[in-house]
Amino acid sequence: MIRTLAAPLLLAALLGSAHAGDPAMEAHPPKTDISALPPVGDVWKDSNPYRGNAAVVDTGRALYNESCAVCHGTDVNHKNQVGPNLLRLHRGCRKVTEPDLQLRCLSDVDHYFVKTVRKGKRVLDVQHMPPWDNVLTQEAVWAIKTFIEARIDEDARIKAQGKTAAR
Numbered sequence: 001m002i003r004t005l006a007a008p009l010l011l012a013a014l015l016g017s018a019h020a021g022d023p024a025m026e027a028h029p030p031k032t033d034i035s036a037l038p039p040v041g042d043v044w045k046d047s048n049p050y051r052g053n054a055a056v057v058d059t060g061r062a063l064y065n066e067s068c069a070v071c072h073g074t075d076v077n078h079k080n081q082v083g084p085n086l087l088r089l090h091r092g093c094r095k096v097t098e099p100d101l102q103l104r105c106l107s108d109v110d111h112y113f114v115k116t117v118r119k120g121k122r123v124l125d126v127q128h129m130p131p132w133d134n135v136l137t138q139e140a141v142w143a144i145k146t147f148i149e150a151r152i153d154e155d156a157r158i159k160a161q162g163k164t165a166a167r
């Protein structure tokens with residue numbers, strides 16, 4: 001209970017007057033060229049249509065660093081940022097070993113990701129994250145998610161190597 005109440009208040013303090021007139025609180029259309037992203041269509045997908053598509057990662061990285069890094073850390077290198085660590089988005093799914101269930105788990109995370117990015121985050125009347133609906137296209141949002149997934153994989157590899165080296 002204390003945690004649920006304290007987190008928004010702490011964030012409000014950290015963000016200060018971020019909701020009113022802070023440039024980071026406004027979602028600006030990205031300058032990154034997204035014309036090379038494969039078209040996904042107008043209807044929002046339930047899960048990431050680019051998952052595993054290495055060709056979209058660089059565009060996703062550029063979009064992420066342009067639009068999200070200010071609060072979630074450059075290249076998702078999360079240190080002392082106001083936003084949560086997005087490398088932890090899939091942590092619940094890692095424990096799921098059955099392939100079908102794991103896909104469903106990832107799809108749930110995708111759904112949450114898209115909802116959060118499109119609507120932003122607002123808690124107790126304090127805007128924590130701006131809404132990106134109609135600012136980022138569906139292609140741009142999934143490219144960002146694909147880049148974050150590549151970073152999650154990279155992070156897991158580095159951690160696994162660290163464990164082997166420590167043996």
Ligand code: HEC
Pocket residue numbers: 011024025064067068069070071072082083084085086089112113116117121122123128129130132144
């Ligand atoms: C102005 C700062 C800011 C910007 C810019 C921003 N975010 Fe956030 N984001 C936050 C904060 C703060 C939270 C946590 C809000 C909360 O839980 O109340 C958050 C939460 C999230 C979450 C939910 C994470 C979780 O663990 O529940 C996702 C996903 C997310 N942001 C993705 C993005 C993406 C993608 C972008 C770029 C398109 C972006 N954010 C841009 C501040 C920002």
